[in-house]
Structures are given as structure tokens and as C-alpha cells.
Amino acid sequence: MITKVQANWTTKKKLTTVPNVRLYVDRPDAEDWFVHVGHVTDRGRWKTEPHAHPAYGQVIFVRNGHGIMNLEGYRVPFEGPCALVLPTGCVHGLDYELDADRWVVTIEQAYLTQVNAKLHEFIAFWSLPRIISLSHSAEAGMAFYNLIGRLQQELDSEAVGQVVGIEAVLTTLLLMLLREARLDQSRNDGAMRNDVRLVDRFRKLIDQHYRENLPLQDYASMMAVSLVQLRAACASAADQSPTKMIHARIITEAKRTLIFGDMSVEQIAFWLGFGDAAYFTRFFRREVGQAPSQFRIAARNQSHHKVLPHGPT
Known part of the structure; x- marks a missing residue:
């Protein structure tokens, strides 16, 4: 969970993360466009x-x-x-x-x-x-x-x-x-559709709360299902456990911030709700196979060294 000290720190320092962009619509009056x-x-x-x-x-x-x-x-x-x-x-x-x-x-x-x-x-x-x-x-x-x-x-x-x-x-x-895209279309029964809907709701809740370190039971309660139902749906529709899905969302945000942001590893750890940077580093290494600092260097080097391919002249 985010401590009072961490919360105070986040109010004093502007965090640099990935910019979110609103779409420019060429008809300003089209507020109801979809x-x-x-x-x-x-x-x-x-x-x-x-x-x-x-x-x-x-x-x-x-x-x-x-x-x-x-x-x-x-x-x-x-x-x-x-x-x-x-x-x-x-x-x-x-x-x-x-x-x-x-x-x-x-x-x-x-x-x-x-x-x-x-x-x-x-x-x-x-x-x-x-x-x-x-x-x-x-x-x-x-x-x-x-x-x-x-x-x-x-x-x-x-x-x-x-x-x-x-x-x-x-x-x-x-x-x-x-x-x-040749996606697998073999599983299309009614039970599968229900599992997909439940997992979709779960993903949305993860997006809202992944920095809060909520117990899995809290997610199940918000969805009005049991832990057994949640685990079964995630296994069926996502081939993952619910905990793994939460961890994957945290890792995704950690990677984005390491690559595109300017926060230190310790700052990222606090921003993502970890109690200390050492625990975050162990978690990241277990999930990714590299320490956060190693991942940042490797990803930025890859981005800088690749060149745009040219077509035939």
C-alpha cells in the first residue's frame, strides 16, 4: 500500500509517465461521435x-x-x-x-x-x-x-x-x-462467453486498482462472485490465474515507466504501491528475468540502435 510518506512525495514531485492523448475530431460540434x-x-x-x-x-x-x-x-x-x-x-x-x-x-x-x-x-x-x-x-x-x-x-x-x-x-x-489474424475460434459456447465477460470486468477493475495492492477477495467482492468462480473464469478465458493477471498489469506499467519515464527505480516502486524498492526489484526480476535497472538500459539501447528499414530504390 502507498504510505503517507510516499503520498507526500508524489504531491511534491511531478511524475513523468507516458502521455495520454485525446483524439482531435475535425468537427468540433460532434460531441456524440463514436x-x-x-x-x-x-x-x-x-x-x-x-x-x-x-x-x-x-x-x-x-x-x-x-x-x-x-x-x-x-x-x-x-x-x-x-x-x-x-x-x-x-x-x-x-x-x-x-x-x-x-x-x-x-x-x-x-x-x-x-x-x-x-x-x-x-x-x-x-x-x-x-x-x-x-x-x-x-x-x-x-x-x-x-x-x-x-x-x-x-x-x-x-x-x-x-x-x-x-x-x-x-x-x-x-x-x-x-x-x-487467424485467432483461435474453437471455444464459443455459452459458458465461455460468460467467462470472457467476467474476465473483461476483472481486467477493468485491475486497471482501476492495480496500484492499491488489494487482496484478491476484494476484486471478487466488487464483482459479486466467489474466488472459485473468478479463478475458474480466468483459467478458462485468459489461461492465467487472477493473481498473475494483476502482476502482469503491474509489470506492464513498470516497463512503460522504466522505458519512457524519468523516475528512479525507487520512485517507480512507491508509485506502484510497493513498500520498498528492494521488494519491487525482486518482484520485477522474478516476473521479467532482469532487474528494473537492467531492463531500462537494455530497452533504451534497443530503441536507439535499431534503424528504419528502407524500401527498394
Whole structure:
């Protein structure tokens, strides 16, 4: 738990973590938007520093061109045609090579949750950032391009049933990506859907409380289920124990802060709710295989040494 001394320290020092960015919508009056499509027409090389969108999920369709996506400190190359899938809160930076042609589909979190509820594989699909290549056939890239165009048309129209039309095209678009990603679709019975919903609620609670060092029973009580039910659901839908899921969320935030922030290891330990830095270091080493300081040096060196690949001349 965070002590009084630690709390006082956090009020005196501004913590540098990953910036959260709100989406710029080109219609200021569109306060009730839930899906947005933007065609990026900037010429030349284009780069964004690592950031996160806490209230949106995004699909970036790169029709042609190539670049590097920085995911949690790891630099992953991509080349169009492809789709970059960025879940809510995913820390990412993008470095596009010259004149990459791309569309950005942004989906508001509450609406994305509704879409995910239609098919439990969607929840697994959005659980991790992905680069989905569409280069295996000309038809795949063109089909996705056409879906983006249809989605834009529905957004721009004022026809009867506009929202239904948007939802239909968006669902088709996500289903195409899901199939391209070749996710395991074998477990789709009713019990599995219930487990997925329960685990999704658990993940949201973890996001809210992972720095508070809550007992597992507190999470179960907030969800009005027993510990047995929670453990069984996590094993079924996430292949992890609930404790492991909490630890994974802490490690994710620790890694982000070590790579992108300027806090010391001791400061990060207190910020994440650990009583002392030594315990945090042991915990991190057990989960990651390196001490926090070693991980920070290795991750930053990797980020600095990799270069952007060049296409054919």
C-alpha cells in the first residue's frame, strides 16, 4: 500500500509517465461521435512519440509505404498493405517512411465494448496490439480499402439508419481483421462467453486498482462472485490465474515507466504501491528475468540502435 510518506512525495514531485492523448475530431460540434475515420494526407516522413489513447481503440490501415511501430519500447517494422491494431491504452509511437498512405479508424471505448460483446473473439482480438499483413493477395488489401471507404460514406451520410449502417460496416471490417489474424475460434459456447465477460470486468477493475495492492477477495467482492468462480473464469478465458493477471498489469506499467519515464527505480516502486524498492526489484526480476535497472538500459539501447528499414530504390 502507498504510505503517507510516499503520498507526500508524489504531491511534491511531478511524475513523468507516458502521455495520454485525446483524439482531435475535425468537427468540433460532434460531441456524440463514436467512430471516426481520418485519411492522413501529410507528405514526407511523419513521426509520433510514444503515447496512449485511454478512451479509444484504433485501427490504422496503411495502404502503401512502410515504417516502424514502437510498442512498449520494442520497435516492430511494418509494410503496407497492413492494419495496425491499437487497443485502448496501448502505448505506441509511429515512424512512417516518406509518403505512407494511411487511414485511421478510431472507435470510442464504450462503443467498442458493445461491438466486442457480439463475438467473444473480438475481446481476444483487442487484448494485444497487432500488425496484420494484408499483402498475401491484392484482393485482401483492396477489400479492406473498400470497407474503409464504405465506413466513411456512412459517417458522412444523413440517410435513414445511419447508425445501423455504420455498425454493420464496422463489424464487417473488424471481422475481416479477426479472420486475417487467424485467432483461435474453437471455444464459443455459452459458458465461455460468460467467462470472457467476467474476465473483461476483472481486467477493468485491475486497471482501476492495480496500484492499491488489494487482496484478491476484494476484486471478487466488487464483482459479486466467489474466488472459485473468478479463478475458474480466468483459467478458462485468459489461461492465467487472477493473481498473475494483476502482476502482469503491474509489470506492464513498470516497463512503460522504466522505458519512457524519468523516475528512479525507487520512485517507480512507491508509485506502484510497493513498500520498498528492494521488494519491487525482486518482484520485477522474478516476473521479467532482469532487474528494473537492467531492463531500462537494455530497452533504451534497443530503441536507439535499431534503424528504419528502407524500401527498394
